[in-house]
Amino acid sequence: MLKLWNQKKTEAEAQRGKQRVQPSKIRLQKDLGELERDDNTDIVFDNVEDQTRFTVVYRPPAELYVGGEFRFSFEVSDSYPHEPPKVLCLQKIYHPNIDTMGHVCLNILREDWNPVLNIQAVIFGLQMLFMAPTPDDPLNVDAAQNMHDDLALFKRNIATSMRGGTINDTTYDYVLADQQNEARGRQQRH
């Protein structure tokens, strides 16, 4: 044993005390500390002591979903970044790539996840879904079909759904970025 240890040349570094942190947490510290400032996106922690669970709130500045405020829960496990964060949409929204249970069809959250990707990449991916929804990979088949067949109807449906309206027997959550929604967001958090 001593011989094995003697292979080690620099003994000095072994002298100090260090508080151990799981590698997933160090990586998360890096990801969070280097997030880009963006007025349209907020990161809200359920409990600031626990960095591994947070909500990303996104207000699309343009395109189809402008005026809405969309919330996604993020959960980062000890396997991070070997495994992707778990992401769910907290609201029932009308979107071709997000189903009414909150599942998100974003390749980097599942089959194309790679440890070089980070939280910022996932946030970019989510923002992209609101800028350019794709009817080709549908999770909400109804919405995808509308988008494919009749873009004007699709836009009207988005507007209706964001006000909490009903489309084809499905009632969506009120997601407009105003006080009413803010109050709901607070409720979700507590």
Add this chain to the structure above:
Amino acid sequence: MALPITRDTGISRYLQLDAPHVKDFELVNDQNETPSDLLRKAKVLVIGAGGLGCEILKNLAMSGFNDIHVIDMDTIDISNLNRQFLFRKDDVGKPKAEVAAAFIKRRSPQVNITPHFKRIQEMSEDFYLSFTLIVCGLDSIEARRWINALICGLVEERGFEGFKPIVDGGTEGLRGNARVILPTVNACLDCGLDLYGKKTAYPICTIANTPRLPEHCIEWASVLEWPRVFPDKKLDGDSPDDINWVVEKASARAAEFNIGQISYSLAQGVVKNIIPAIASTNAIVAAVCTNEALKIVTTCNPLLDNYMFYSGLEGAYMFSFPYERNPDCLVCGKKEGALTLPATSTLEELITALKESPVFQLKAPTLTLGEAKLYFQNPRELEALTRPNLAKSIGSLFDSGSILTVTDPTLTTSLSVVVTFTPAKQ
């Protein structure tokens, strides 16, 4: 006169051979202990009492180890019995660690074997410090990373006293690997994290709309349908009722899309992400692990340096090579720096020093001390929360000699910075 035959007669004869490395050993052993003495004294921890663990425990006991601890949080499932040979049908539902230990004790009463029916995270640092070495037969990357981070930390904290070699085995069907980790001396587990393959995942839109494989239907039932139908209940891969529900739903969907049959074992395999295990691959890998453990404690022969790969996929192929340390490793990376400042400096002054010092040249450092947040550049909520610390003196935030974990856009991973206080001016 013939010597009495004992449990370690065979191994003692081997260890008494006049081999060149045994002589090396005598040079470094100042207490006149023979390799056999060291083997008897060694205290070894086996993590995992599953497919690999059963083999490892049997091999250790048969090789003359006297003091063995085994830890496993699992209970025995009927599907384990084909290869986890320390368990019998009557044992189903009992803790693996306890049943395995009892079996070894029956077979080799001289061995002191202590079971722990616990999660590795529940054990104290002192528990881990009490061992000579650790042998892992795990099926989870998360558990491997946890023990690796702990053991690498112990070395940095305590030097030789905290130095616990880890022998890690893993198998996947006809392939397997074994490695010897000498913490902070050679590559640790996190250095080679990218060697592990990705978990199979299917695009969620394929699962939802265009299934082509039986697996797509199973994922549809378990990932999409289950939370919809049972919003408050987690799917339990070990519950026959739950899996049967998945099989039923998935079969209906498979029929609808003209996809093949869904069996119970396929459904459970997909839900639990079961990696197929073959008994003899476990035996091969466990044998390599145990021989390395024997060599580590007795120094009778040189060790595996440091990664062995076995493949039985096409013929039988075995290869070993030295996996190199990753200088940017999150766990054992050597990126370290030191900073000396008066205790009265503010945290902001410390950050300025990190940015302006020619050694560091950081751009926007985020600082933590253990689990405590000192300063986060982003996101807004954490920045606002930690901003008051900027004006505080570093002496009020931590002690001299503390090691801060620093991340920064200019760094690939992280940097450990030791902050020492200069004596206050009179």
